[in-house]
Amino acid sequence: MTIMVGDAHAHSNPIGGLGAKVIAEKFKASGGWFIALVALPPSAYKLEPPSLEAYIKAVEVHVSECSRARHAGLKVACIAGFHPAEVDKLVDKYGFKPLQALELGYKIVDYVAELVEKGVLDGIGEVGRQHYKTTSDRALIAQLILERAMEHSRDKGLLVHMHLEQAGEATVELTDKAAARLGAPKNKLLFHHADPKTAIEAWKKGYPSSIPGTPKLLEYALNNLNPFYMIESDYIDDLKRGGAVAYPWEMAYNINKLVKENKNLEEKASKILIDNVAMVYNVEPP
Numbered sequence: 001m002t003i004m005v006g007d008a009h010a011h012s013n014p015i016g017g018l019g020a021k022v023i024a025e026k027f028k029a030s031g032g033w034f035i036a037l038v039a040l041p042p043s044a045y046k047l048e049p050p051s052l053e054a055y056i057k058a059v060e061v062h063v064s065e066c067s068r069a070r071h072a073g074l075k076v077a078c079i080a081g082f083h084p085a086e087v088d089k090l091v092d093k094y095g096f097k098p099l100q101a102l103e104l105g106y107k108i109v110d111y112v113a114e115l116v117e118k119g120v121l122d123g124i125g126e127v128g129r130q131h132y133k134t135t136s137d138r139a140l141i142a143q144l145i146l147e148r149a150m151e152h153s154r155d156k157g158l159l160v161h162m163h164l165e166q167a168g169e170a171t172v173e174l175t176d177k178a179a180a181r182l183g184a185p186k187n188k189l190l191f192h193h194a195d196p197k198t199a200i201e202a203w204k205k206g207y208p209s210s211i212p213g214t215p216k217l218l219e220y221a222l223n224n225l226n227p228f229y230m231i232e233s234d235y236i237d238d239l240k241r242g243g244a245v246a247y248p249w250e251m252a253y254n255i256n257k258l259v260k261e262n263k264n265l266e267e268k269a270s271k272i273l274i275d276n277v278a279m280v281y282n283v284e285p286p
């Protein structure tokens, strides 16, 4: 039996990469049934300089990418947001003042939330905290933008892909404190690109998570963790950078290889790659 694979977080780039049509066709041919496609910042689509208009255009590009993936036969969750690394990029590369970066981030998150309400998008992401050292004002800006997304999640019940540092218990506890203070629903806040330690802590507190689908982590997670998480390729679709984390179709191949080698993993794998995905994204399983 071939395990159908849901990819909980990936990117597509019709300008600098293969684009969603090719990605979806390759992925589907390897057993893919679902992909959560997350928008890239405007610069990835050569929309510069960054501004609210550039972000709005980037969301348009991304929405077209999502419909290409749907036409290729995948179920798709279409997500857009304001990546925490954008805070640093806007200040360092484009000369924004910190408060201008904050204001732009707020506006983009508000805009995305409106599109989710209209049914154009399916969630906010990526928002969160830088996974590298930055200045304290910029870390706080990223956190405040994450909190704005949590408020929308609370008010509209929408899904948020959180990009965070990987500090296990601290990452989850710090995020949980903000979510609890704001009254955001835990089952809508996804710890994306979580290492196993962070995923376990998220699970203990009732949050969904997805673990990067590299060969090493796939093998570790399938063999050692209860099936509470999802798997993501975090494919970057940049022809200059290769797959970065994993190619969705290679990930699907590697999962099926592991399951073929050890039939005991079959049930766990289908929970992780089908049931959990269907539940978190509220889609019909294949």
Ligand SMILES: [Zn+2]
Pocket (backbone or CB within 6 Å): 126, 163, 192, 193
């Ligand atoms: Zn990320």
Ligand SMILES: [Zn+2]
Pocket (backbone or CB within 6 Å): 009, 010, 011, 038, 126, 234
């Ligand atoms: Zn990503």
